[in-house]
Amino acid sequence: MAQVVFENVKKVYEKGVVAVHDFNLEIHDKEFMVFVGPSGCGKSTTLRMVAGLETITQGNIYIGDRLVNNVLPKDRDISMVFQNYALFPHMTVYDNIAFSLKRRKMPKEEIKKRVLEAAEILDITELLKRKPKALSGGQRQRVAIGRSIVREPQVFLMDEPLSNLDAKLRNQMRTEIVKLRRRMDTTFIYVTHDQIEAMTLGDRIVVMDKGLIMQVGTPQQVYGSPANMFVAGFIGTPQMNFIDAQLLWENGRYKLMAAGEIFELPDVAQDKLSSESRQPGDVIMGIRPEHLIIGDSGFPASADVSELTGSTANVHALVEDREIVSVVPLTSAAGYSAPIPGSVIHLMPDMDMVHIFDKSTGENLLAGSHKVAMFDMPDVNRD
Amino acid sequence: MRKKRLIGRTAVFITSAIFAIAFLLPTVLTITNSFMTQSEIDANYGQVFQSANSGSTFISEQVNLKFIPDKVSLSQYVRVLFQSPEYLLKFWNSVILTVPIVILQVGVASIAAYGFTRWRGKVRAAIFFFYVILMLMPYQVTLVPNYLVSRWLGILNTRWAIILPGAFAPFSVFLLTKYMRRIPVSLIEAAKLDGAGEWQIFTKVCLPQCRAALYSIAILVFIDYWNMVEQPLILLADAEKQPLSVYLSQINVGEVGVAFAVATIYMIPTLLLFLHGEEYLVEGIAHQGSVKG
Numbered sequence: 001m002a003q004v005v006f007e008n009v010k011k012v013y014e015k016g017v018v019a020v021h022d023f024n025l026e027i028h029d030k031e032f033m034v035f036v037g038p039s040g041c042g043k044s045t046t047l048r049m050v051a052g053l054e055t056i057t058q059g060n061i062y063i064g065d066r067l068v069n070n071v072l073p074k075d076r077d078i079s080m081v082f083q084n085y086a087l088f089p090h091m092t093v094y095d096n097i098a099f100s101l102k103r104r105k106m107p108k109e110e111i112k113k114r115v116l117e118a119a120e121i122l123d124i125t126e127l128l129k130r131k132p133k134a135l136s137g138g139q140r141q142r143v144a145i146g147r148s149i150v151r152e153p154q155v156f157l158m159d160e161p162l163s164n165l166d167a168k169l170r171n172q173m174r175t176e177i178v179k180l181r182r183r184m185d186t187t188f189i190y191v192t193h194d195q196i197e198a199m200t201l202g203d204r205i206v207v208m209d210k211g212l213i214m215q216v217g218t219p220q221q222v223y224g225s226p227a228n229m230f231v232a233g234f235i236g237t238p239q240m241n242f243i244d245a246q247l248l249w250e251n252g253r254y255k256l257m258a259a260g261e262i263f264e265l266p267d268v269a270q271d272k273l274s275s276e277s278r279q280p281g282d283v284i285m286g287i288r289p290e291h292l293i294i295g296d297s298g299f300p301a302s303a304d305v306s307e308l309t310g311s312t313a314n315v316h317a318l319v320e321d322r323e324i325v326s327v328v329p330l331t332s333a334a335g336y337s338a339p340i341p342g343s344v345i346h347l348m349p350d351m352d353m354v355h356i357f358d359k360s361t362g363e364n365l366l367a368g369s370h371k372v373a374m375f376d377m378p379d380v381n382r383d
Numbered sequence: 384m385r386k387k388r389l390i391g392r393t394a395v396f397i398t399s400a401i402f403a404i405a406f407l408l409p410t411v412l413t414i415t416n417s418f419m420t421q422s423e424i425d426a427n428y429g430q431v432f433q434s435a436n437s438g439s440t441f442i443s444e445q446v447n448l449k450f451i452p453d454k455v456s457l458s459q460y461v462r463v464l465f466q467s468p469e470y471l472l473k474f475w476n477s478v479i480l481t482v483p484i485v486i487l488q489v490g491v492a493s494i495a496a497y498g499f500t501r502w503r504g505k506v507r508a509a510i511f512f513f514y515v516i517l518m519l520m521p522y523q524v525t526l527v528p529n530y531l532v533s534r535w536l537g538i539l540n541t542r543w544a545i546i547l548p549g550a551f552a553p554f555s556v557f558l559l560t561k562y563m564r565r566i567p568v569s570l571i572e573a574a575k576l577d578g579a580g581e582w583q584i585f586t587k588v589c590l591p592q593c594r595a596a597l598y599s600i601a602i603l604v605f606i607d608y609w610n611m612v613e614q615p616l617i618l619l620a621d622a623e624k625q626p627l628s629v630y631l632s633q634i635n636v637g638e639v640g641v642a643f644a645v646a647t648i649y650m651i652p653t654l655l656l657f658l659h660g661e662e663y664l665v666e667g668i669a670h671q672g673s674v675k676g
């Protein structure tokens with residue numbers, strides 16, 4: 001059992017800088033948990049507290065059933081992959097991978113067996129005699145992972161392991177990590193600022209900002225039903241559109257007025273708002289670009305630039321001086337003509353997918369009421 | 384534009400060549416002249432030293448700086464190596480003073496630098512500041528305290544009076560601290576997670592990466608102490624214990640041919656050390672001066 005539990009964990013640096021506030025989380029055994037957030041949000045600090053590389057100012061961290069607050073990093077039965085690989089430059093790949101096993105005074109034969117196994121898994125057998133400076137970025141990353149897996153730890157920690165790689169290699173290594181996870185079948189905590197990595201790798205995602213947990217959920221939950229404006233804006237590319245709106249109460253039903261247009265809210269939203277006796281007033285309407293359809297009805301907007309991404313086109317437009325984006329899927333059967341900049345287009349939101357945020361707190365008033373399972377995800381990450 | 388650049392480069396080349404020749408001339412002169420016969424030496428430099436022997440500091444206009452011997456002779460070397468054991472004894476004195484200083488200074492500096500690198504805080508900052516101040520002081524300033532401490536410890540006129548202060552030189556600590564700080568913290572953290580203790584982090588992770596710095600420090604310290612004059616003159620009253628560097632200045636008067644041979648022999652260890660570790664020396668100094676990366 002290697003669940004990791006955070007109980008009211010707080011980290012305060014010198015001069016009173018609070019990096020992590022009252023962090024409570026339970027990471028299940030064999031779960032792949034991703035911490036995601038912008039720079040300085042406290043995700044790496046939290047990971048380093050699990051590793052024992054940072055002291056905990058307050059609270060408790062358990063690995064398995066063991067309280068590890070005062071346990072040395074080497075005795076926590078964890079391994080960590082660092083952003084800059086942290087390979088020892090004076091050692092060969094073999095010695096780098098074998099380093100931890102030698103420190104544990106494992107028999108030479110066992111060390112050799114484990115190193116060769118790890119090298120085979122990561123396809124680096126032919127690199128074992130090389131030194132890190134003779135390796136490419138991707139190969140170094142594999143060696144760093146090899147050094148980590150050879151110990152067969154209870155928990156894998158990965159601190160932005162793909163950040164130093166180019167886009168192509170990053171995609172490739174992401175797939176490798178998914179495969180590795182299937183083989184290792186243990187608990188992973190993965191830190192990244194890249195939402196694509198978070199969405200593709202995590203069983204669950206912790207979105208953090210300013211040392212606080214903004215939301216914990218599956219990738220589908222976080223994307224489809226963000227808890228607040230921060231999560232809504234952080235997860236998703238292009239990011240969610242936010243439009244000033246008014247929540248109305250007319251004829252016993254809630255309606256939303258945005259950019260001069262009045263939209264009916266679906267029954268599920270009616271139920272959610274009614275159950276909380278939500279008062280009409282100023283709100284922020286949130287709609288993802290792919291749920292904003294260019295057509296003959298909806299709110300008028302002034303078309304701006306269009307970007308072709310390959311399978312889609314991102315059409316930028318101005319609505320009441322606020323820039324919004326609509327994603328138009330492109331198919332080979334139907335051609336697509338981008339609107340002329342300056343021309344008036346109409347954008348119709350898919351009201352089933354609309355989010356309404358409290359203007360003062362940023363809280364999603366419809367959180368949990370959306371159809372978050374946009375597609376059935378087979379459990380491919382696990383055997 | 385291209386012509387201007389060519390002229391500029393030529394000027395730089397010529398200036399550099401002049402400086403290089405100026406630096407090399409005394410060394411070349413020493414080496415070539417060490418292969419001259421005694422009669423040729425006398426013919427070239429005799430006037431100078433006869434005057435010096437008679438108490439006059441007059442240098443004869445007849446001094447003949449000659450680079451190529453008329454006849455190559457090993458007579459000066461035979462005299463130094465086989466007929467006058469005092470030279471070898473002095474050479475050995477230099478070895479037994481310099482080698483322990485190099486070993487101890489590199490060892491002490493490594494540990495001290497590791498301490499300065501790994502631990503932060505006000506006390507560390509204060510001690511490091513003290514080191515820097517000490518480093519900035521000319522050696523002559525610390526010579527008197529060294530003398531007093533040596534006398535207090537009862538090691539005056541023993542080799543330890545030279546070796547002990549040499550082992551704790553601040554300059555090496557300063558250089559090595561700068562070098563060690565370049566080692567990414569993540570490497571040390573990775574070693575920690577992999578089960579390495581502090582001593583293993585120091586010996587297995589930190590020191591191997593400082594090889595260039597250690598080598599360059601060893602060479603610099605060796606050169607510094609191999610050529611020392613003031614310390615033995617003040618701290619070693621017994622002439623028997625004094626190194627060749629001190630003795631060289633004395634044999635220059637009167638036996639210039641022998642002096643050339645001794646000086647040439649004296650250069651060999653430094654030269655060999657430099658040639659062996661040239662790559663490390665350049666890398667070490669370049670890193671310390673932040674020329675690289």
